[in-house]
Amino acid sequence: MRTPAKIVCLFVFLFIATVFCTAFQKGRPAAKSVFPYKQAGLNIRQAAAHLLSRFTYGATPGQIDEVVTMGLENWFNKQLEGNLPDEGLQGRLRSYDAIQLSNTEVLSKYPPGFVVLQMALKDSVISKDSVGKAVDKKAYNEQIQAYMASKGLKSDQELYKQFISQHILRAAYTNNQLQEVMSDFWFNHFNVSFTKGECAQFIPAYERDVIRPNALGKFDQLLIASAKSPAMLYFLDNFTSQGAAVPASQPAMGMMMASESPQKTKPVNMAAVPPKNVPGLNENYAREVMELHTLGVDGGYTQSDVTQAARVLTGWTIYPISSSGYGSAMKGLVAKIGENNLAAEGFVHEGDFLFTPNRHDKGEKVVLGKRFEANGGYEEGVALLEMLAHHPAAANFISRKLAVRFVSDNPPASMIRKMAKTFTSADGDIRQVLRTMVNSPEFWDAKALRQKTKSPFELAISSVRAVNADIQQPYQLFTWISRMGQRIYYYQAPTGFPDKGQYWINTGSLLSRMNFGLALSSGRIPGVVVNLAALNPQKGTETAGKALVSYSKVMIPERNLDMAYQQLIPLLQVPVPAAKMNNEAGKTTAVSQPVSNKFSGMDAVSGAEELNEKKKEVVPVVNNNMLAQVVGIIIGSPEFQRR
Template identity: 75%
Template sequence: MKAFSKFLCSVFLLLLSVLLLSSFLSGPSSAKRAVSFPYKHGGLNKRQAAAYLLSRFTYGAKPGQVDQVLSMGLENWFNQQLDAGLPDDSLNKRLSSYDALNLSNAEVLSKYPPGFVVVQMALKDSVISKDSVGKAVDKKAYNNQIQAYMVKKGLKSDQELYKQFISQNILRAAYSNNQLQEVLTDFWFNHFNVSFTKGECAQFIPAYERDIIRPNAAGKFDQLLLASAKSPAMLYFLDNFTSQGAPAPPAPAMNMMMATDAQAKNKAQPVPAAKPKNVPGLNENYAREVMELHTLGVDGGYTQADVTQAARVLTGWTIYPISSIGYGSAMKALVTKIGENNLAAKGFVHEGDFLFTPNRHDKGEKTVLGKHFEANGGYEEGVSLLEMLAHHPSTAKFISRKLAVRFVSDNPPASLINKMAKTFTTQDGDIRAVLMTMVSAPEFWDTKALRQKTKSPFELAISSVRALNADIQQPYQLFNWVSRMGQRIYYYQAPTGFPDRGQYWINTGALLNRMNFGLALASGRIPGVLLNLGALNPDKTATNAEAAMMTYSKIMMPERNMDQTYKRLVPLLQIPDVGAKVNGPGTNVPVSSAPLSPVSNKFSGMDAVSGAEEMNEKKKEMAPVLNNNVLAQVVGILIGSPEFQRR
């Protein structure tokens, strides 16, 4: 009996140890920990809570999607979105005609070289004369020469590359099942902004978003920061690829002088030498922005001296020779001279399109935010600096606040930011864990946050096509409208990225443009964007304009109280041809009365439709709905309404 008791005790201890071990291995950072969203804190029922989640973590609810979230469970749906592992076969089929999306940076430069590179190549091959560049008498003939040369060489316009990239972004936002990943990709791209307006980095932007931003969108912040710092797009955009420091001092930086008898009794006293001054090759742009915009924030506790010292730490971070002509070619002669196989032994670091060059690195001592870097350091200094910045308390608060502004309100409560910052710190900058802390907090569900975020033009356009189950055949047409409404994606010139505040987007002209967009979309006047409004209401319950407004508002804005909105919008239904009335002077966004027709596919692989025959068939099927002016007016007014502008 005693032996049996011992045996039971041993089994119990074994089971206990297994449970403790499994608990330990699961770790405290698991973002999938059992949680229950406190949506009742905001007075919401479960359906309203599901609609609220969709408004915050997707580009807008599609018809019937609230029921899908409910069937899964709110918490399960959110975890699934954090995983970003849902199949996207339908989206991938739409993207299959865009042949530039999977090219490496080197392949992009080879196939879609920037204009100045094409000119260099044409000069080298004696196709044009040096005197004709920029001052040709017959510009048409000059352009024809360039075009003919590009065709002969199998080159394509860099504008075609940009158009493909913009179009794929619109399709991903509209159709990806992994909506949160796309929303986070947009957030982080805006945070680490680069722009097509700066030609030096434009060719590298597609790979920057594909390989740097999207894969790291819900990962560890330090990995995202380091990857962005080493990407050609960022190195060119903020000029760090040119930054180089002073050469290493030949001897310990000390001068000796003799002190007077009274001072030191004839003993030699060392006097520190003057610190090395900035050299012409030092560029502080990236060092400043990585502190102000990417990590610490403008009030993060750094000084101008810290910026200069950080710039010295990051000298020598540049581009590997990607192309023999143009960008990335500066280091080609150096790499060729040393030999690819000898780079590591000489202190060089080559990772993908990134190259650290020790001969351009400032090897002197530096101090940043109190952290001392010994002399004769190398690449590891920069990594250490970025890790320090990524884990700084100011960074935890700055990033948490930006996430809260994006997903909660323009002025999120300090208590929520503090909770998120604490998770950021304790969970090693785990973005997933920070988001879970945010959505699990009562402050996220507070009535003060509900529908307080104003949609950007991009969010308005994408949420509209999602709400209406639109078929986007030519996405670049939507880009034109989004640009007209004030947001030319990928072209924002400042490193700050687009402001994330409602007051930036809303003014009288912007509201008119938004109403015009809604009316144009609903009436089928945006070429290549097809929709069937009648199919959204299979029960045909809308027998007049007011009934249609009630029916379609519930489809487009599920689980919202629309009583006050009806009172404001119903009078607009009495205005004949409201589009002509709304489209006032100064909007520059005419609502065309032209019928929907296929637009020619000028560039291969872009805005590709399934063929004119298929387009015409779809038009025939949808013609009765598209010609229903009353229904189109109702839906257009709803899109332009203040309530639909909120998310």
């Protein structure tokens, strides 16, 4: 749907104005409570709304009542436990059979394209000359498809589609919202990407078996599990890293004495640093595990530390989980030694992980002042990761990232210090760090309210939750999320998506967000069914202005929306013709879903009605398209864009 230029310009202006000119309520300090929201002048319903905006993907209609009834602290503790029943979600996930497969099963059923070609060539289904050079490409592709069907093979793209779809369903429907939010946070922190083919097929198991189970646990356990995952080993190339032929007695070069403090590291004499192009040594993971996963870019490490850490982590690779393609590299080695003899020979086999002592650098190393004696093995890699996970710089770095995610783009240093202190004293227990954060007055401060801008994924999921949408084809939402600027699981850099509002918002993205809101509210996203009339309990209203007020209260609860009404009501006077409303917004599909939104009317409420009375303007609700426009404008509004 093409949105009128007047609306786009108004929305750009309103969003910027909302970011910089928001007026917050101020109140007197009240009696002490477990969560200090009263000190910020919030009542219990406003506090519940704030909790839901931070620790879920958005409140569903009536959920604030549930949280207030349960008690804010009790609700938060239940979310920290992360074990609420999820029968409804599990029912929606039953058709996604691929998401429960092991890595071995994935490689067997969804092999990479080059493996399929190798198999087809071996079975003489195609000729070597036809690969990439077929004259009749359609016939060639049909031949490959028929061969795959005969072998019971499926395209890896179907695997990715199932995985993305289940992620959207989990975010929209799980009762354990905090666990899902934290799973998303940690996946982004330990980012891997479908764009790197070597790791792509291992990503579903990576999220399922590494990220989600550890999302609310101990940080060191999550760090080590990610380091040993095939997805991470391939993504950052550590699966190939092996030590040079260095005599065990030779000391590490360019190292500092163990007695020196890491914070006092002196500039490295680069002449003493082992060359970066040592055959077999790959520093990619060692660098990122310090810069992105634990210490941060200002964590006090040097290039020498990176090189030494890479040497410590040599020999960490993939157990042969496939007979061909990715995951098969160690097949010959394991066969030569014998699976039953691995442990006796110093190999470590845990699930899909394999430590190979014959590829490990046996020399002495020093990282951040910690000396690793010569002739070490797998255990020194674990010791290195434990040291990084418990480093003071890691406590501060992880605490700050959590505060940015849950509080504001520029969180107060005072709160970060408290969180970092808990991180250290609680042995990296993420639950305890989150408790410290939510019990801090800074979390509830007016400066933190509505200060986060929703990412495209957060906007899409919060929208479907706000209107109680029935998602029957979740991949349709992925198409919209990608169009709005966030192609989940395809971010190439190991940094993950930036968690700052300025990254997401520009004129083009606001236009896409508004088009999404109108497409969702008008039922023009195939497989996503909405019933707008069921959302609104009020009766008796016949104007679009009054509908705007009533639906805003349902979709953006417990906020002072007087200014928002004044900004948005003029937009209802910008006509969106029925033909445009019925046109597939964004040109996504050819199939439309009916909208059960018979307009039942609402009671008169202050705000919009008063404004219309003063202006003597009454905007009639003439059809379902107008109601869809009302809800679409709410979704696209600056107020809904913030959490």
